[in-house]
Amino acid sequence: MYKYLSFLFLLCFPFFASAQGSYILKGKVLNINNQLPLESATVYVTTVKDSTVLEYTLTDKNGDFNFAVKKNDKPVFLKVTYMGFDTFAEEQKGITSNKDFNNIYLSESINTLNEVTVKGEDPPIRIKNDTIEFKASLFKTRPDANVEALLKQLPGIEVDSDGKITANGKEVTQVLVNGRPFFGRDGQMALKNLPAEIINKVQVSDYKTKKEEYSKDQAASDNSSINLTIDDDKNKGFFGKFLAGYGSDERYESSFIVNSFNNNRKISILGSANNINAQGFSQDEVFDNMGGGRNNRGGSVNRSQANGITTSKLIGVNYSDELIKDFQTNANYNFSEANTKNDNHSDATELRPDGNSYHTVSNSKTNNKNSNNSANVELEYKISPTIRLFIAPKISSSVSESHAEGDTKSDNLTTGRKAYDIFSNSSNRNESNTFSNAINFNKSFEKKARNLSFGFNNNNSNSNANNFVVSGTNFYDGGPDDLIKETISRNQNSKNKSISDSYSAEIEYTEPVTDSIRFKIGVEYNYQNNTNDNKTFDNSGTEDDPIYDILNINQTTYLNSKQNSIAPKTGIRLLKNNFTIDLNSSTSILQYDNYALFKGDPTELSKKYVLPNGSAQIRYRVDRSKNFTFRYNYNQSLPSANQLLPIENVSNTLNTVTGNPDLTPTETHSANINYRNFDFRTRSGYNLYLNANYNNNDIIRTSIYNPENNSQTSTYANISGNYSFSGGGSWNKSIKQESNLLRYGIALNTSYSVDKNSTNNILYSGESFGFSPRIYLNYDYGEFFTIAPSYNFSYSQTKYDVSSIRSRSNLVHRLNLQTTSYWPTNWIWGNDFGYTYNSNNPDYYLWNTSLSYSFMNKTFVAKVKVYDVLNQNQSISRNISSTAVTDVTNTVLKRYTMFSLTYNIKNFAGKAPSGRNRTMEGMNRGDRPGGFGGGFGGGRPGMMD
Numbered sequence: 001m002y003k004y005l006s007f008l009f010l011l012c013f014p015f016f017a018s019a020q021g022s023y024i025l026k027g028k029v030l031n032i033n034n035q036l037p038l039e040s041a042t043v044y045v046t047t048v049k050d051s052t053v054l055e056y057t058l059t060d061k062n063g064d065f066n067f068a069v070k071k072n073d074k075p076v077f078l079k080v081t082y083m084g085f086d087t088f089a090e091e092q093k094g095i096t097s098n099k100d101f102n103n104i105y106l107s108e109s110i111n112t113l114n115e116v117t118v119k120g121e122d123p124p125i126r127i128k129n130d131t132i133e134f135k136a137s138l139f140k141t142r143p144d145a146n147v148e149a150l151l152k153q154l155p156g157i158e159v160d161s162d163g164k165i166t167a168n169g170k171e172v173t174q175v176l177v178n179g180r181p182f183f184g185r186d187g188q189m190a191l192k193n194l195p196a197e198i199i200n201k202v203q204v205s206d207y208k209t210k211k212e213e214y215s216k217d218q219a220a221s222d223n224s225s226i227n228l229t230i231d232d233d234k235n236k237g238f239f240g241k242f243l244a245g246y247g248s249d250e251r252y253e254s255s256f257i258v259n260s261f262n263n264n265r266k267i268s269i270l271g272s273a274n275n276i277n278a279q280g281f282s283q284d285e286v287f288d289n290m291g292g293g294r295n296n297r298g299g300s301v302n303r304s305q306a307n308g309i310t311t312s313k314l315i316g317v318n319y320s321d322e323l324i325k326d327f328q329t330n331a332n333y334n335f336s337e338a339n340t341k342n343d344n345h346s347d348a349t350e351l352r353p354d355g356n357s358y359h360t361v362s363n364s365k366t367n368n369k370n371s372n373n374s375a376n377v378e379l380e381y382k383i384s385p386t387i388r389l390f391i392a393p394k395i396s397s398s399v400s401e402s403h404a405e406g407d408t409k410s411d412n413l414t415t416g417r418k419a420y421d422i423f424s425n426s427s428n429r430n431e432s433n434t435f436s437n438a439i440n441f442n443k444s445f446e447k448k449a450r451n452l453s454f455g456f457n458n459n460n461s462n463s464n465a466n467n468f469v470v471s472g473t474n475f476y477d478g479g480p481d482d483l484i485k486e487t488i489s490r491n492q493n494s495k496n497k498s499i500s501d502s503y504s505a506e507i508e509y510t511e512p513v514t515d516s517i518r519f520k521i522g523v524e525y526n527y528q529n530n531t532n533d534n535k536t537f538d539n540s541g542t543e544d545d546p547i548y549d550i551l552n553i554n555q556t557t558y559l560n561s562k563q564n565s566i567a568p569k570t571g572i573r574l575l576k577n578n579f580t581i582d583l584n585s586s587t588s589i590l591q592y593d594n595y596a597l598f599k600g601d602p603t604e605l606s607k608k609y610v611l612p613n614g615s616a617q618i619r620y621r622v623d624r625s626k627n628f629t630f631r632y633n634y635n636q637s638l639p640s641a642n643q644l645l646p647i648e649n650v651s652n653t654l655n656t657v658t659g660n661p662d663l664t665p666t667e668t669h670s671a672n673i674n675y676r677n678f679d680f681r682t683r684s685g686y687n688l689y690l691n692a693n694y695n696n697n698d699i700i701r702t703s704i705y706n707p708e709n710n711s712q713t714s715t716y717a718n719i720s721g722n723y724s725f726s727g728g729g730s731w732n733k734s735i736k737q738e739s740n741l742l743r744y745g746i747a748l749n750t751s752y753s754v755d756k757n758s759t760n761n762i763l764y765s766g767e768s769f770g771f772s773p774r775i776y777l778n779y780d781y782g783e784f785f786t787i788a789p790s791y792n793f794s795y796s797q798t799k800y801d802v803s804s805i806r807s808r809s810n811l812v813h814r815l816n817l818q819t820t821s822y823w824p825t826n827w828i829w830g831n832d833f834g835y836t837y838n839s840n841n842p843d844y845y846l847w848n849t850s851l852s853y854s855f856m857n858k859t860f861v862a863k864v865k866v867y868d869v870l871n872q873n874q875s876i877s878r879n880i881s882s883t884a885v886t887d888v889t890n891t892v893l894k895r896y897t898m899f900s901l902t903y904n905i906k907n908f909a910g911k912a913p914s915g916r917n918r919t920m921e922g923m924n925r926g927d928r929p930g931g932f933g934g935g936f937g938g939g940r941p942g943m944m945d
Helices: 002-019 147-151 188-193 210-215
Strands: 022-031 042-047 053-058 064-070 076-081 088-092 099-106 125-128 131-135 157-159 165-167 170-177 199-206 224-230 236-247 252-262 265-274 309-324 327-351 357-384 387-391 394-412 417-444 451-476 484-512 517-539 548-551 557-576 579-598 601-621 626-637 648-652 655-658 666-679 684-696 698-705 712-719 722-737 740-759 762-781 785-800 808-821 827-838 841-855 860-867 876-880 884-890 896-907
Touching (some): 022 042, 042 064, 053 064, 053 125, 088 099, 147 157, 147 188, 147 199, 165 224, 210 417, 210 451, 236 860, 808 876, 841 876
Parallel strands (some): 170 224, 655 712, 698 740
Antiparallel strands (some): 042 053, 076 088, 125 131, 165 170, 199 224, 236 252, 236 896, 252 265, 265 309, 309 327, 357 387, 394 417, 451 484, 484 517, 517 548, 517 557, 557 579, 626 666, 666 684, 684 722, 722 740, 740 762, 785 808, 808 827, 827 841, 841 860, 860 896, 876 884
């Protein structure tokens, strides 16, 4: 215990020491015209000599400010800024004692509509309506840092180990660069691969759909959006880097990214190839493409994950430009290819409500190959100040091939006899093509909030699959001699063709009845047509020379499903004081037609539905930092054609499935309560949430098992009474003192649910409880080192109301530690260490380490990395369902060493970076020249080498 307390003291000592040399500045900011307080005005202190920002804060709802500033004997300015008001500045001889500025009055600016901003005088934080804007150069990052590292310095923004970004408690679902996507809107490519030094401002706002954006309406979602603006002097030139690496066990990695920026025109090209399970694209400064480390989520164009070991290739192009005035274009093309090989072992114990239990062991080897081409275009045209048009077509094509061979054996534990065994060998090829498009047209009117919008969406896809399978299933009689009762042998070729088309059109008109009441009315039309044509042929030849020409009518089906619906909509919004209340309702009048051809007999099932849907949302803004939201939604969903049509699916020799034409739509009630509070003055915040869901007429699969051989027949049924609750919250705080930045927080998530199921005509329910707290800490000491420990604990338990199925529980501890050292100069040593304890699986350690050296003015970086230093990595998991506990083992990537070399290029209009040589710590720092070959290592402007 003494060692831990000593470590904590050493960690916190710099903050305590710095606090001893600080003084408190306080006061109140008021509007000089009406004497009312100005909330969220930015108050900051700069040096007179070079305008270096020493410290900042925001005023509260009463206009008060109170913050600590380090002692300074040289002249400084106290400055106060607020949108639409002239900047207040008062010179002080120094910061040598506490001071109360009493009332500070701001005058409204005569240039409110055309505000003039003096370069270099932007405050660290500025509130613009519902947008929070950070001046990037005033938040210290190390040289060569990427955008993700910059975001971690900003108060209120958190980036967790899975890449999830939250801003003031809201999940960030969109990241743009100069208002445009950068290889997709999720922003992972921008976070990992754009250098922080080119960013001018980080703007955080509520996420809005195109309709909400054009109509200037409030956002309906509870998510956030981040826009990264680029410095003017970095918006013309090019930069990029190239990496190549080779290691032990013939492991290799390579990647490149080149960016050319010329004001509005931006072109980026990237590519990668590796055999280390990195299917996405990431050039993390410490681990590059290495998975399992801090970049295990990737900054990806294609982030699919698979068990086994994957060899992958990727190339992508992103282009954005303003082709003509007010006509914005963004396009990207991606090609990816992946080959995954995996050995799988599964060991399952099934416990049935009727008292029977089974033990099933499966082994398989798979080899999957996938290639994909995709192209996306976004066209945005501002036809006039009041008319906007947005068109976003997407097209993709893919080819997948797979080969699998395996065997399964199952024993009846109740009788101690064999139930069945299976062997199979299969191969499959599937080709698919998809085209989709989204169109949004918006017309706003002179009267505020009056708006007309039209939206159209379509999705058209088709696929052709060709599958070959050779299998044998033996069912045993359950007797003492384990005699085979029945054998099902298959040597077949299945050809499947599917076509799916969907179209939707919506028109909506909004009319402001009063200043505080808005009424909207609209109508939506939807059409869906899905066809699945499956033909299975048996082999009339030999096993070595097969001839698939005998149509198997039991496994040949043709399905067609159509939906036509029209849904009138209405809604009302009430804006009163700090309340925003939204009430929306719609009624879908739907024609649902299903047709099947099975064994030569047609089956038709047509039904008409009237499906009401409704939602309510109440938002209450306590003040600038505190928000309360309540949501309620009611909707109904239809069963699928497979669930409805009464035809047999015998493709699985162990399970015959038949649809149920008597199924009714599922009704879902969901409610959510959320409270958020982030205070920029104290740089701390928390959020609390509670979710509830209840399903009426939920659709479940019911099964009846044959006790002799464990085969089953299944159908679908409606059941009511399934519900779930979840709740929790998080709290975080950041403390900054000179070169020290400490960020820490806690989070808690809990869940409770009741799920009902039916097996062998026995209805039973499972009661599940989950509890998962988390604590984390990140400490940055300037440009020298970072340390980030975290701990996760999760507990889950499931109880059943039948005695034959016993309760199950699982306990998991995860301890992670990330360290990065940037000293001595030009050296980076990074470590990711993780320990996982699972009460149902073996515990293990995963340690990755990396050491790199930059030379030739950081144009080149030589690196050695070791993955899984302790050679303990494993892929063992336990899956718990209502009737089975299954342990699964897959092939996993084990220890290897990788040597790599990275080459950096950078040229911004042939000029050295300029202007951004100030930081909040008051350090005088210069930049390296930014010519060709200068690398990202030119240093983030404002950083000292």
